[in-house]
Amino acid sequence: MQASQSEARPPRSLRELFFGFAAIGARSFGGVLPWAHRVMVEERRWLAPAEFAEVIALCQFLPGPNVGNAAVVLGRRWFGSAGAAVAFAGLVAPPLLWVLALVALYADWASHPAVRAAVTGVGVAGGGLFIGTALKLAAPIARRPAGVAIAVGCFAAVALGRVSLFVVLPIAIALAWLAARSGRL
Secondary structure (H helix, E strand, C coil), rough: CCCCCCCCCCCCCCCHHHCCCCHHCCCCCCEEEEEEEEHHHHHHHCCCHHHHHHHHHHHHCCCHHHHHHHHHHHHHHHHHHHHHHHHHHHHHHHHHHHHHHHHHHHHHHHHCCCHHHHHHHHHHHHHHHHHHHHHHHHHHCCCCCCHCCCHHHHHHHHHHHCCCHHHHHHHHHHHHHHHHHHHCC
């Protein structure tokens, strides 16, 4: 069950914020976005699905990792500068510990065929999580033909036409702005 706009409820304390983002970071092998959506929208209901998509869309334009940016943006929104720092710390602390432990193990076992197969399997699972999250993010705009047209156009231009994001994004922003102003988005 997902949170609607009226059911969405931000975290009540810095502690809840830290452990929420720590839960995202601790489970984010292969990509953070699927777990961020699951924790913030489905489990803790901090955000409605459309609001999550809007925050991630904003954070894609900022330099750095999308969910790291979202942690800072949402932490700041809910608790000011302290919230931004706590949310980001919660997001990066568990993976930092995981990576340090895994580096120590992997250095000794990297050439073992079973370890190589496991690493490949984790990569495939991460790709599946990414595709599943992309479909969830697309759901709020799926009923809006203008949004679908802009998304498909961006995909076609970047993936198929090999047009630079620096060209595609300003055009997409302008089209989305015009569609929103005319009530089509």
